[in-house]
Amino acid sequence: MTRLCLYILLPLFYLSFSASGIASVDLSQFKPITNEQQLPKLLMSNLHRASFVQTKKLAALKRPIISSGELVVNKDLGLLWYTEKPLNSILKITKDGIYDIESNFNPIKQTVVTNNQSFNEFLFAVLNLNWQFIQHEFRIYQSIQEPKEFLLLPVNSEMSKVFSNFRMMVGDQIEQIILWENNSNKTTIEFTNLPTSALSKKELEYFVLDK
Numbered sequence: 474m475t476r477l478c479l480y481i482l483l484p485l486f487y488l489s490f491s492a493s494g495i496a497s498v499d500l501s502q503f504k505p506i507t508n509e510q511q512l513p514k515l516l517m518s519n520l521h522r523a524s525f526v527q528t529k530k531l532a533a534l535k536r537p538i539i540s541s542g543e544l545v546v547n548k549d550l551g552l553l554w555y556t557e558k559p560l561n562s563i564l565k566i567t568k569d570g571i572y573d574i575e576s577n578f579n580p581i582k583q584t585v586v587t588n589n590q591s592f593n594e595f596l597f598a599v600l601n602l603n604w605q606f607i608q609h610e611f612r613i614y615q616s617i618q619e620p621k622e623f624l625l626l627p628v629n630s631e632m633s634k635v636f637s638n639f640r641m642m643v644g645d646q647i648e649q650i651i652l653w654e655n656n657s658n659k660t661t662i663e664f665t666n667l668p669t670s671a672l673s674k675k676e677l678e679y680f681v682l683d684k
């Protein structure tokens with residue numbers, strides 16, 4: 474059974490897309506980013522840790538769904554997404570796939586959530602801040618009034634079926650992500666940087682599962 478955390482994190486990419494209620498974007502408040510030199514210079518090392526709070530507002534529900542936890546990004550190995558509330562769970566995101574890690578088993582087990590190549594590359598690139606990939610998949614704009622805000626409009630037809638726009642607040646690191654779905658659902662993820670420390674023995678074990 475798909476866990477609640479997977480519903481909270483991944484609903485944007487399920488195959489039952491809806492094209493109703495697509496939100497328009499006023500581009501008069503933004504200027505286009507046309508080359509890499511105009512992009513923010515992020516101070517991300519090879520290893521990065523952060524805490525997150527994710528708020529999912531569904532058009533059909535009055536109350537938002539809120540989850541929180543921590544994540545660790547290793548540019549070479551992938552990303553571990555630890556949800557601590559409302560339920561404990563671990564997702565591993567790599568270029569090869571997204572996996573639900575069941576750490577209570579001995580040995581530890583993992584279940585494939587998706588191995589769709591384009592989806593994996595997109596999600597990993599966004600969370601890993603791969604601007605070269607992002608430039609290929611989106612038209613990128615910067616807010617005139619708020620220089621830290623960036624607007625991304627999908628040019629990939631599969632992406633445009635899922636959401637209308639994608640916004641990022643970026644300082645020295647990524648601070649906030651907002652995803653607007655075509656059915657008017659909205660997901661906001663806020664990040665707070667944590668002190669960087671080496672991957673633990675357990676984290677390394679998660680990354681090398683089935684290798």
